[in-house]
Amino acid sequence: MAINRILIANRGEIALRIHRAAHEMGIETVAVHSTADADAMHVRLADHAVCIGPPSATESYLNVAAIISAAEVAHCDAIHPGYGFLSENAKFAEIVEAHDIKWIGPKPEHIRTMGDKVEAKRTAGKLGLPLVPGSDGAVSEVSEARKIAAEIGYPVIIKAASGGGGRGMKVCEAEDQLETLMKQAGSEAKAAFGDATVYIEKYLGNPRHIEFQVFGDGEGTAIHLGERDCSLQRRHQKVLEEAPSPVLSSEDRHRMGEICSKAMSDMGYRGAGTIEFLWEDGEFYFIEMNTRLQVEHPVTEMITGIDLVREQIRIAAGKPLSVTQSEVIFAGHAIECRINAEDPFTFAPSPGEVTSYHAAGGMHVRVDSGLYAGYRIPPYYDSMIAKLIVYGRTREKCIMRLRRALEEMVVEGVKTSIPLHQELIKQDDVLSGDYSIKWLEEWLETREG
Ligand code: MV4
Numbered sequence: 001m002a003i004n005r006i007l008i009a010n011r012g013e014i015a016l017r018i019h020r021a022a023h024e025m026g027i028e029t030v031a032v033h034s035t036a037d038a039d040a041m042h043v044r045l046a047d048h049a050v051c052i053g054p055p056s057a058t059e060s061y062l063n064v065a066a067i068i069s070a071a072e073v074a075h076c077d078a079i080h081p082g083y084g085f086l087s088e089n090a091k092f093a094e095i096v097e098a099h100d101i102k103w104i105g106p107k108p109e110h111i112r113t114m115g116d117k118v119e120a121k122r123t124a125g126k127l128g129l130p131l132v133p134g135s136d137g138a139v140s141e142v143s144e145a146r147k148i149a150a151e152i153g154y155p156v157i158i159k160a161a162s163g164g165g166g167r168g169m170k171v172c173e174a175e176d177q178l179e180t181l182m183k184q185a186g187s188e189a190k191a192a193f194g195d196a197t198v199y200i201e202k203y204l205g206n207p208r209h210i211e212f213q214v215f216g217d218g219e220g221t222a223i224h225l226g227e228r229d230c231s232l233q234r235r236h237q238k239v240l241e242e243a244p245s246p247v248l249s250s251e252d253r254h255r256m257g258e259i260c261s262k263a264m265s266d267m268g269y270r271g272a273g274t275i276e277f278l279w280e281d282g283e284f285y286f287i288e289m290n291t292r293l294q295v296e297h298p299v300t301e302m303i304t305g306i307d308l309v310r311e312q313i314r315i316a317a318g319k320p321l322s323v324t325q326s327e328v329i330f331a332g333h334a335i336e337c338r339i340n341a342e343d344p345f346t347f348a349p350s351p352g353e354v355t356s357y358h359a360a361g362g363m364h365v366r367v368d369s370g371l372y373a374g375y376r377i378p379p380y381y382d383s384m385i386a387k388l389i390v391y392g393r394t395r396e397k398c399i400m401r402l403r404r405a406l407e408e409m410v411v412e413g414v415k416t417s418i419p420l421h422q423e424l425i426k427q428d429d430v431l432s433g434d435y436s437i438k439w440l441e442e443w444l445e446t447r448e449g
Contacts, residue, residue, distance in 0.1 A: 001318040003027055003078045003102060007071045008042065010082030011061060013368045013387060014293075015042030018080045021309035030074045032067055034060035036378040041370035048074050055380045061085045064092055071101055078102035078316055080309075084382070087292040088115060104316040106271045106291040107218065114273075114289040118161040118199050124275075124286045127263035132278065132285040134201035142179045145200055149178060152202045158182060160189035161197035164288055166236035168192055171203050204285065206436045207278035209233065210245050211290075212260045213300045213308070217315055218270030223325045224257035225300050225308075232424070232440045234347070239417075239440060240424065241296035242335045243303050246395065246433025247279070253330070256284055261325065272297075272312050278437075295338065298366060298389040302334035332391055333398040337406070337421040339369075339386040341377050344420040351379040355413035360405035364391035367409075377414060385416070395433065399425055423447070 005028040008015045019029045019042060031046035036055035043049045050070040053060035060066070062085055071079055079096050081087035087105065090112035096103045105111070114120045118138050125131050133152045138161060139145050149156045149172070158181055160168030168189045170181040182198065190196040208231040216222035229245035230238045244253065260275050274290040297308045306328070311321060341350045354375045359367040369386030377385060390405050392398030406422050427443065429435050 003313060003317045005030060005047075005074070005076045006078045006080050006104070006313070007032065007067070007074065007076040007101075008046065008082065009061065009067050009079050009086055010084070011037055011040060011042060011381065012370050012384070014082040014295075015040075016045060016370050017368055018082060018309055019045050021307055021313060022080075024307075025310060025313060027313070030070065030076050032061075032070050034380075036380055039375065041372060041375075050074060055378065057085065057381065064095060068095060068099055068101075071096075072099070076101060078104055078313070080104040080312070081292070083292050083295055088290070090115065102316045104271070104312050106269060106273060110267065110269060111291045114291050115164075116161055117159060117164055117288060118197065120289055121199070121286065123267070124263070124289065127266055128259060129263055129275065129286040130259075130277075130284050132201040132204065132287065135199045137199065138197045139182075139200050140197075142182055145178055145182055146175060148200050149175065152200075155203040155205075157201050157203040158185040158198050159201065160185065160193060160195070161199060162189060162193035162195040168198075204278050204280050206438060207280040207285075208245070208247065208436050209276065210248070210279045210284070211274045211276045211294075212257060213294075213297070214260050214264045214269065214273045214275060215308075215311055215315070215321055216264045216267075216269035216271065216273070217321055218268055220265050220268055221321065222261045222264035222269060223321060223323065223328060224261040224264075225304050225306060225328060226253055226257060226330050228296055228299055230296060231435055231437050232430075233437060234440050234444065238296065238338060240335060240337050240421065240430075241299055242333065242395075242398075243299040244330065244333065245279075250330075252282075271315050272308055295384070295387070296336050298368060298387065299334040299336050302364075302366070302389060302391040303330050303332055304328055305331075332393045333395040334389060334391045335398055335402050336387055336389045337402070338384050338417070339388060339409070339411070339421070340383040340417045341385045341411075341414045342383050342417060343415045344417050349379065349383045350415035351377045351383075352414050353377075354411060356410055357412070358408070358410035359386075360388060360408035362405070362408075364401060365405045366390070371411065385411070385414075388421075399431065 029046040031049040052066040086092040090108040093108040158170040186196040213225040277284040366389040390402040
């Protein structure tokens with residue numbers, strides 16, 4: 001049952017994050033990397049490294065055969081997929097397990113269920129999670145769509161079953177647009193995901209995105225670690241996340257947290273998961289579940305003191321969760337800023353050589369990053385180069401510390417989103433926590449510069 005050597009099937013800051021948890025548990029690590037990442041920090045720190053292909057992700061970090069071969073050759077007994085890449089690929093999880101390698105992740109059947117948004121919603125409903133009013137499953141006929149929309153009232157949103165993360169959605173304001181938008185949504189979904197299946201929901205005009213972190217042991221024990229507010233997004237990319245949400249009372253947290261952990265317990269969920277809700281006027285509506293560790297997991301770690309990657313590894317090794325629900329104590333406030341190598345005004349990617357680098361430090365400041373002076377940020381992957389996570393006993397103190405930490409960060413040679421974050425945390429609505437999923441894009445339109 002014990003895990004002695006983990007293959008980390010990822011790159012960048014999350015590969016480092018996994019390496020750190022493993023080493024703190026006395027577990028060896030094997031990095032895999034593309035030719036473009038030979039000089040990356042995750043490759044330098046790991047105990048062993050295997051080159052698995054050319055820069056293109058399809059031929060390296062998504063190359064199942066190359067990753068399984070690397071795991072066999074390097075005698076790994078477990079694979080951690082991180083986020084993105086193969087992390088929510090049920091087939092890959094099955095292949096890993098078929099090779100007698102432990103999959104540090106949820107059961108493949110649960111990954112598959114939650115990957116299909118129609119199935120996910122049906123499952124969530126059965127498990128007692130509150131849903132957005134809408135169609136009961138897929139909608140194939142326009143006549144059926146008309147009937148449902150008339151019942152729930154306009155505006156409605158048409159979503160692709162294979163979509164997720166905001167891709168393939170159409171908002172329909174009135175019945176005369178329904179047929180056109182249904183057909184558009186279907187054909188776009190077919191082109192993008194190879195699946196034309198769509199479903200319909202009541203469109204919520206001004207919600208917040210609030211997600212609950214859950215953990216299960218796969219045998220019916222499950223806990224929640226509270227929520228994260230991720231409403232500040234641009235084009236479905238999160239920019240800043242915080243925990244707890246500025247709008248939830250501890251009663252709200254406990255009530256919704258209990259509903260989430262009960263659901264995970266009933267389904268026998270294993271590992272880390274995130275249940276995403278839209279929140280409007282004090283009500284929660286389930287939208288999707290992510291069956292992976294998330295980028296923003298450190299804010300949860302900061303307010304609970306629990307190492308989420310360590311819990312993932314424990315569960316994969318057949319050990320129980322290290323805490324019971326009553327041992328989970330929420331304290332203080334944490335905010336994460338995602339720092340991207342991009343122009344802070346145009347958002348154009350800015351790869352290239354980092355000529356100088358200094359990470360912020362001091363009390364309650366955490367920087368998760370594989371950057372170093374002289375590192376060349378390759379142009380082939382995601383532009384996120386660092387996460388700055390700051391803790392404070394109150395939200396106000398957390399923001400003061402965040403301002404100080406952003407001042408300290410030095411990344412030269414490429415453009416970064418640090419100036420964007422500095423400006424963002426000066427805004428009254430951000431200071432007061434009064435923002436919804438629309439706030440950031442609206443602010444960017446009115447911003448000067
Ligand atoms: C919605 C919605 C409004 N009403 N569903 C976008 C990503 C995907 N996870 C779900 N999304 C949305 N679903 C209903 N019924 C608005 C969004 C949405 C959104 C949600 C979370 C965070 C940012 C967003 C930005 C635009 C739209």
